Amino acid sequence: MLPDRVIIDLEHRAVRPFTRKKEVRLSEMEDYFLDTDEVVRILSRGEDPLVYEYYEYSPSGSQGNLNLGLTTIYPGKVGREFYMTKGHYHEKDAAELYYCLRGHGVLLMQTTDGKVSFVHLEPGSVGYVPVGWGHRTINTGNEEFVFFFAYPSDAGHDYAIVKERGFAKIVVHENGRVEFVDNPRYKRA
């Protein structure tokens, strides 16, 4: 492959060129938010809000390459739970970095053997997801939470484990604060 130049268009929250763009609406996340009744209520009103979207540039899937892109999580909540990404584990030993460019949020991480960790992100901070840690990002602010990401191109994504088991903690707005509370639906491996 040849050298390339990729534009991170923060104003339009887009990447050019990109190999993948995905918009994730609430209807695709029914199984992810704790308050499923509230999800049903929102959808039954004919609303299907955009929760997050990302642009990705993947030059090659082979080892040694890097995928990069830009994710925007919109501000909002389902009940008291902040808008977030689905989250995933990597299939291979592969780290990931999240470089916050706009807004405020949390990078929530966990291992299958029960460790949980998180970092707060604001513009200028990078969250580092070590090898082996499942990860999800959450918009805890009132504006768009936008970050640049990069990870090894051969990482692979396991979304199923999160869909089946959830994350150990959920991030909620309570008493005017951002709180981390146990997820009653979490199934430990």
Next chain:
Amino acid sequence: MLPDRVIIDLEHRAVRPFTRKKEVRLSEMEDYFLDTDEVVRILSRGEDPLVYEYYEYSPSGSQGNLNLGLTTIYPGKVGREFYMTKGHYHEKDAAELYYCLRGHGVLLMQTTDGKVSFVHLEPGSVGYVPVGWGHRTINTGNEEFVFFFAYPSDAGHDYAIVKERGFAKIVVHENGRVEFVDNPRYKRA
């Protein structure tokens, strides 16, 4: 290893925490600029200007991890040749990304079998160095050229090949423009 949070302090062009900080002054780059007489003249005046510096965060050297950091190339020239980094090849199959945050510059790339390429970088653009391409960055502007970088932690660096053979092109200021000219000292493999 554990999750971590790294601050990219653009105001002070620093990274916290960091595992390595390096300042490269002209005296360390005598063999890199074409006009060696001019290098000697500058140094003989008792000057030893800072050409570039970087902060790096390396969580682990093992495969699947990512090193990241911030490089600042100062504005300046040696003769007509712009300030630049030494440049290197990776020892393993490993790409690298350069995300420009401030200033203007060029990412110059080449392969050992004679291919040459470059991309212009300005704030918001990412230069992608594919596997196998040697790379150097050059400040072609009048202010600091600052970029975020990331690459696989197990990449390894081969600086010797650049020191011995140089880059096929040098980037110079000529007729008020940025020009790429053949490097008469370049030794093809």
